[in-house]
Structure formats: C-alpha cells, structure tokens
Amino acid sequence: MTLQELLGTELPIIQAPMAGVQGSALAVAVSNAGGLGSLPCAMLEPGAMRRELFAIHSQCAKPYNVNFFCHPQPAADRGREAAWQAALAPYYAEFGIDANSVVPGPARLPFSAEAADVLQEFRPSVVSFHFGLPSSELLDRVKGWGAKVLSSATTVEEALWLEEQGVDAIIAQGVEAGGHRGMFLTTDISTQVGTFALLPQVVRAVQVPVIAAGGIADARGVAAAMALGAAGVQVGTAYLLCNEVTTSGLHRAALKSEAARVTALTNLFTGRPARGIVNRVMRELGPMSPLAPAFPLAAAAIAPLRARAEGAGSGDFSPLWSGQNASGCREIPAAQLTRELAQGLA
Amino acid sequence: MTLQELLGTELPIIQAPMAGVQGSALAVAVSNAGGLGSLPCAMLEPGAMRRELFAIHSQCAKPYNVNFFCHPQPAADRGREAAWQAALAPYYAEFGIDANSVVPGPARLPFSAEAADVLQEFRPSVVSFHFGLPSSELLDRVKGWGAKVLSSATTVEEALWLEEQGVDAIIAQGVEAGGHRGMFLTTDISTQVGTFALLPQVVRAVQVPVIAAGGIADARGVAAAMALGAAGVQVGTAYLLCNEVTTSGLHRAALKSEAARVTALTNLFTGRPARGIVNRVMRELGPMSPLAPAFPLAAAAIAPLRARAEGAGSGDFSPLWSGQNASGCREIPAAQLTRELAQGLA
Numbered sequence: 178m179t180l181q182e183l184l185g186t187e188l189p190i191i192q193a194p195m196a197g198v199q200g201s202a203l204a205v206a207v208s209n210a211g212g213l214g215s216l217p218c219a220m221l222e223p224g225a226m227r228r229e230l231f232a233i234h235s236q237c238a239k240p241y242n243v244n245f246f247c248h249p250q251p252a253a254d255r256g257r258e259a260a261w262q263a264a265l266a267p268y269y270a271e272f273g274i275d276a277n278s279v280v281p282g283p284a285r286l287p288f289s290a291e292a293a294d295v296l297q298e299f300r301p302s303v304v305s306f307h308f309g310l311p312s313s314e315l316l317d318r319v320k321g322w323g324a325k326v327l328s329s330a331t332t333v334e335e336a337l338w339l340e341e342q343g344v345d346a347i348i349a350q351g352v353e354a355g356g357h358r359g360m361f362l363t364t365d366i367s368t369q370v371g372t373f374a375l376l377p378q379v380v381r382a383v384q385v386p387v388i389a390a391g392g393i394a395d396a397r398g399v400a401a402a403m404a405l406g407a408a409g410v411q412v413g414t415a416y417l418l419c420n421e422v423t424t425s426g427l428h429r430a431a432l433k434s435e436a437a438r439v440t441a442l443t444n445l446f447t448g449r450p451a452r453g454i455v456n457r458v459m460r461e462l463g464p465m466s467p468l469a470p471a472f473p474l475a476a477a478a479i480a481p482l483r484a485r486a487e488g489a490g491s492g493d494f495s496p497l498w499s500g501q502n503a504s505g506c507r508e509i510p511a512a513q514l515t516r517e518l519a520q521g522l523a
Numbered sequence: 524m525t526l527q528e529l530l531g532t533e534l535p536i537i538q539a540p541m542a543g544v545q546g547s548a549l550a551v552a553v554s555n556a557g558g559l560g561s562l563p564c565a566m567l568e569p570g571a572m573r574r575e576l577f578a579i580h581s582q583c584a585k586p587y588n589v590n591f592f593c594h595p596q597p598a599a600d601r602g603r604e605a606a607w608q609a610a611l612a613p614y615y616a617e618f619g620i621d622a623n624s625v626v627p628g629p630a631r632l633p634f635s636a637e638a639a640d641v642l643q644e645f646r647p648s649v650v651s652f653h654f655g656l657p658s659s660e661l662l663d664r665v666k667g668w669g670a671k672v673l674s675s676a677t678t679v680e681e682a683l684w685l686e687e688q689g690v691d692a693i694i695a696q697g698v699e700a701g702g703h704r705g706m707f708l709t710t711d712i713s714t715q716v717g718t719f720a721l722l723p724q725v726v727r728a729v730q731v732p733v734i735a736a737g738g739i740a741d742a743r744g745v746a747a748a749m750a751l752g753a754a755g756v757q758v759g760t761a762y763l764l765c766n767e768v769t770t771s772g773l774h775r776a777a778l779k780s781e782a783a784r785v786t787a788l789t790n791l792f793t794g795r796p797a798r799g800i801v802n803r804v805m806r807e808l809g810p811m812s813p814l815a816p817a818f819p820l821a822a823a824a825i826a827p828l829r830a831r832a833e834g835a836g837s838g839d840f841s842p843l844w845s846g847q848n849a850s851g852c853r854e855i856p857a858a859q860l861t862r863e864l865a866q867g868l869a
Contacts, residue, residue: 340734352698353717366789367810368801371699371717373738373747374847378784381850391773399745401719402865438679438724441713453715464713500722504727523752 180386180409183325184303185240185347187211187520189409190399191348191388191439192416192511194244194305195284195356195498196220198428201232202421203511208233211519213244213303219285223295229298230271231270237442242303242327243296244367245288246357247311248449251471254282265467268458268494272485279481285447285473287311287373287422293318303327308449309335309361327388330360331369332378338362348411350377351391355414355500357451358442366450368441374407378404394505399521412518415505419514427492431456437503446479446496448472458494526732526755527616529671529691530649531586533557534865535755536745537694537734538762539588540651541702541844542566542631543605544774547578548767552704554585556858558867559649561588565631571642576645578720588649588673589633589793591705593657594795596815597642599627605754608824609615610814614804614840618831625827631793633657649673654795655681655707656688667739673706673734677715682733684708692755695725701760701846703797704788712788712796712811719751724763726752740851745867748771758864765860773838783849792825794818803839 180189192207204214206337216233218226224401231242262276269276286292288311294305297318303320305327319326325345330336336347349370350359358369370378372391380387386408394415402410416475417424417432424432431437431454442450443464449472450465458479469475482494507514526535540563543844550560562579564572579587608615608622610800613624632638634657642650649663651673671691676682682693696705699720699728704715716724718737726733732754739748740761748756763770770778777783777800788796789810795818796811804825815821828840849858853860 342567351719353720368785370847371697371719372739373697373718373744374699374740377740377743378848378850392717394720394723397750397752398719399722401750404743404747404750406743439714501716502724504724 180346180388182214184212185388188515189371189522190515190518191215191409191411192391192515193411193413194242195413195417196232196426199422199499201229203416203419204241205233205236206419206421206511207515208237208239211485211517213240213242214513215244215305217244218284218292219244219246222286223291226292227295228381230295230301234299240302242305243301244305244307244309245292245311246285247288247306247473248308249518250287251474252285257470258474258478261468261470261475263488264466265460265478265482268482272482274481274485281474281477283473284476284480287522288315290315291300291514292466294466295305295368297322300324305348307357307359309337310344324504330379331360331375332360332363332412333378333382337381339384342386346386346388346408347379348374348388348390349381351375352391353392353501354390355440355452356498357449365496372402376407378400392500392502394502396518396521398502398505399518403500403522408519414500414503415518416511417499418506418508419511420508421511425495427487427490427495428497431492431497432499432503432506440499442462444469444475446476448475451496453502454497454499456495457495479494525600526692526734529732530559531867532559533869534861535866536861536863537561537755538755538839539736539759540588541759541763544763544770544844545768546637547575548752549762549765550587551579551582553581553765553767553856555588555862556853558861559568561651563589563590564638565590565592567631569637572638573641573644574643576600578646580645586648588651589647590651590653591638591653591657592631592633592654593668594631594654594818596633597820599820600816603814604820604824605814607814607816607821610812611824611828614828618828620827620831625824627820627823629822630822630826631822634661643668643841646670651694654689656685662688668704675736675850676725677704677706677721678709679724681706681708682729682795686729686731690731692732693725693729694734694736695722697721697735699738699847700736701786701798702844703793703795703845706796718748722748722751722753726765736847738848740848742864744851745864749868756864757830760846760849761860761864762857763845763849763855764852765857767857771833771841771843773833773836774843775836777843778845778849783845786847788846790815790821792822792823796845797842797844800843802841802843
C-alpha cells in the first residue's frame, strides 16, 4: 500500500505540524491542495482545539492530520526552577522584570482523555504523535474510529519500537529538522542522526511506510528522499513564510536572513531539545543548558523575557524554530509550495 | 565542466581518504575501477609517503588523489596535557600503565614543504585538503604542476571561503560523515549541518562543482546526492570492510554490529571532533571533553591505553571511526563497491 493510499490523499506530502506558528488555515490549504495538512494541538486547550477542528471541517472535505505531544507530565521541581530563574536573573534585571511575576506551569499539554473527547467529535482520519505514543488506552480510542496513527523516530531503535506498538507509518526525523526532536528512547543529542543516514536505515529496519523529515526544502529534496526509499515526506520549515502561517515578523525576518544558516538544538525554550536559529540567549546560556527545567516547564521563566524583547523588536529571547535548510522559505500560498514539492515525486 | 572531466576519471565517485585504516592498495583498486582513489598522508612521514605513492604509480595509470591535513601546529601546553593525563589516570591505573611512558608529540602532521617535495616527484593530478587549505605558497606549488585542488566545507561560509581561495571543487561534508570534521572557520559542533541541508545550500552558494559526503552508503545514496545537485560523491565508511582496507578486526567487528548505529563526534582521540562508534571511553569521558589537548596532541596520552586494550581484544579506547550510515559496509573488493555505487548515477 502506498502512503497516499494509507492516508487517503492525492500526494505523499505531509505539512509538518508546527505549534505556535500555524493553525487551521495552513492545514486547510495543504489538504485542499492534495497533501496532508496538519493541525498542531500541543498549545491548544480543548475549546481552541474544537474551534480549529471545526474550521478545518467547514473548509476542507479531504483528509487532514491532527498532531499531539505525548510527554509525561513532570513534577514541579522548585529547586530546579529557582536555579533556572537565577541563571536568567541578569536578563530579568536588564529588562526590569520582577521574577515573582513569572507564572509557572506547562505551556504545552500532552494528549489526554479530554483531548480525545474533542477529537472524537471530528474523527480525523490521521493522528500523529511526537515524543513516542500515548497510553495504549488512548491510542486504542484513536484507532477505534479508524484513524491512521503516525509518530516520529529519531533512531532505528525508536522506529522498531513504534512499529511494534502498531503505528501505521513512521516519520524518520533527521537531525536537520526544525522544532522539537521527537526523541523518546534517548535524551542524548550527540548521537542523533542526519536524514541521509537515518532514512535508509529505518526503511531497511521496518515494514511500514517511512516518511522522511529533516532538511527537505524543495522538489529536489523530495526526489532525494524518495531515492533513499521514503514513501513520502514531511516538510515544515519551507512552509514558515507561506501566506497562511502566523509566523511572527521577527521570526520571518530571521528566516529570510543569513542568520538562518546557523541553527542549533536548544532546550532553553521548553526543556527539550528543539532546533532553532541561534540567537542571543542560545549563544549566552547554551544552546543546551543543564539548568533548564524539565519539558515543558522551562518555557515559563523565559516567557516574560521573550515578551519584553519582542516588544522592543528583538528576537533575542524568542524560539526562532527552523530546520537546517531554510532555503525553500518563500512568501507564497501553501498550495503552491505543496504542488512545487510534488514535482519531486515524478 | 563535469566533475569527471575535472578529475579525469570515468566516474564522479571519490573514495574518501581514511588515515589509519588504508594505504595505497585501496586507492589503486578504486582508481583502476574508474573512481578516484585517495591516499591519506596525515599519518605518513616522507619516506612512507614516497613508498605509498610509488606503489600507486606502479599499479595504476589513472588519476588518484593525495590527501593532507592542514592544521596549525599547536604549541605544547604542559598544563593542559597534565590535566588530560589526570583525567586518564584511573584508566592508566586499571591497565597498569606508567604515565611517564607516554611519548608526547603529534601523531598527525600537516602538509609541509617537505611533503610537497615528495609529492612533486609524483605530480598527482588531484590533491585534497582537510581543515581548510595550506599556506598560499604551498598551495601554489601544488597548483604549479597542474593538480586540481579539493577541500571540505562543513558550512556555507566555509564553502564560500574555499571558493574564494581558488579550489577546483568543494566537498560538502555533512554531519553524518565519519572521521574528522573538516571544519576550519568554526569550532562549534552544535551548529554543524546534515548532508540533506548542507549540500543544496552549498550548491546554491558556489560556482565550482560540489561533491557530497556524509551518509552515502549505496547506489540509492548516490542517486539522492545527485538529486540534491551534487556533481559527485565522496564515500568513506562503506569502503571500511573492503578487501583492500587495513581496518582492524575490532573495528570491523564494531562496524558489523548494531553498535555501529550509535556514533558521535568525539575529540578524545586527537583533539578535534571526529565521528566514531560510541565506546567506553567516549561514554565515560565525553564524547567531547574540554580537557583534551589541542589537535593533534590529544592522541599521545590515549595511545598506550588503546594499545593495552586492543591487546586484550577490546576496542574500549580505540577510535572506531565510522559515519552514521554503516549499512553499506561489506567484505567485497573495492572495485565492486565502486561499480555498485556508480549504479546510482543513472
């Protein structure tokens, strides 16, 4: 079975879910163009999720994907958060921020029974997960209405684990990819693998279709991924300037500049490694810091710095998520980008 | 001009120079099969270099490549070497090694006037460099007999610099590649780039032919690299089990095992980041240690540990160089591997 047959789409091209920079509009545009649009739900509470899903349903009769994080909720660790606030204290002082004004708590939520309740109202035909898979109980609910389940692997071991848990297809996420690494059986970023090496090894190891992600920016990238045995591709960064995306002006400017050539994995913004364009706070504190609280708690303390800096026109404290290949970013309709990527399938 | 025309070869396939695991035999086999064989000279003193070059000349009338490192020679830093020996002291004790038996000094030498003298006797048609380029005086000598000059870039900036210095082609070395990173304008491994992202961005940035390296293990990898705009490929790891290679039994066993899936960049063995299969010393001290002396001086202190461990059948202290994709390693003649790789050019 081809990936298109599995997903029910015309094209084996998935728009990567990108929490924080897109909502239903991008998903609708990509799905209506024949690809698989994705709605990221990691930062949506149930009411917002329902509104976004309703917006997709009302504008698109084709298959789409709904994406969730599925991390364990960490216990609050006041000592660690105090150490992290101490590391950030010089910046708080610089911006005149009262450390007591920081609102602790998670900015990103894992898939839950409550989320499954909302999802079940819409019964999307594809659901993808990041950081492994939810509990078998929740997974069974999703499969119960016939949804195909995808998840990301960053190593061969993770791919084998996902296949054993019954996923329908595996996203091989090369180290080039922007945003959060999907890694869940390892926390060691020094052994993360590039797409050129990961993809063919995952293809060889598993029976299910493998979707290539990481560094794919244009039709030539799609052709290269298919040559390496991919059943399809997942593309994120190249969509970041599209008309339907809510990427901030600062983020857009960084993507269009030479700064976008220099990205790194950083845990400063959320607590888990995610790839973004190197900026001041990454240079000065990291990019990886042992002080950052567990995912997703690190986000709270940096939020007021980000707000203050962005208010002054600076991306010094913003997560400027990007993969290592921003060369495909253009201010065009997402449908046009999707069709151009599809030219690599020939 | 195609890369084949530039190099004078039948195929745009370069066997990566791999100091320590190969000599003239591999270069001869690959060049005679229509590719470009390479002789690594970083670990050869002039007499040995002359013998190896003579061996190539007497067995091969086709073009071949001679490769040199071109790092600055570091000043000896007794304080740093003492700190490094202190870090290794528990291992010395474990193996009963006298720390005073360590012979300091470089195990790898940069390209020099003396090396150029030997090289000029043979006037090879291709010379490649790692870690940038030698002095313009030495570079002019090499170009003086008509040799084509190649060097590795790990970022777009390095590629632009090399083009400006007049190299004839650029090797875009993705982070997947085994052995030493060619990085020379940066020391920051956190921003090194995967082949899927590096290759098309270098192709777009420069006018000279771009050779893809990193993660290419078979004909499909060659096809993918060509789809991304490469003029040719440089393949190393896939040759590591070939009949003409001197890879040790321990190294071969590691490459054939599942351990080869887990590699990392490490500076423990030489002082510069190089990719190898993760082993005990990498797990326990690194893989990157701020204590390791400057390249190439770190090698001295670890040498007796390596010798003692290997004598006991253990690769715990050996550099088990490998790229992230060892799936192409087979015990076959190098000519056969070269021809199989060429099937990806169609």
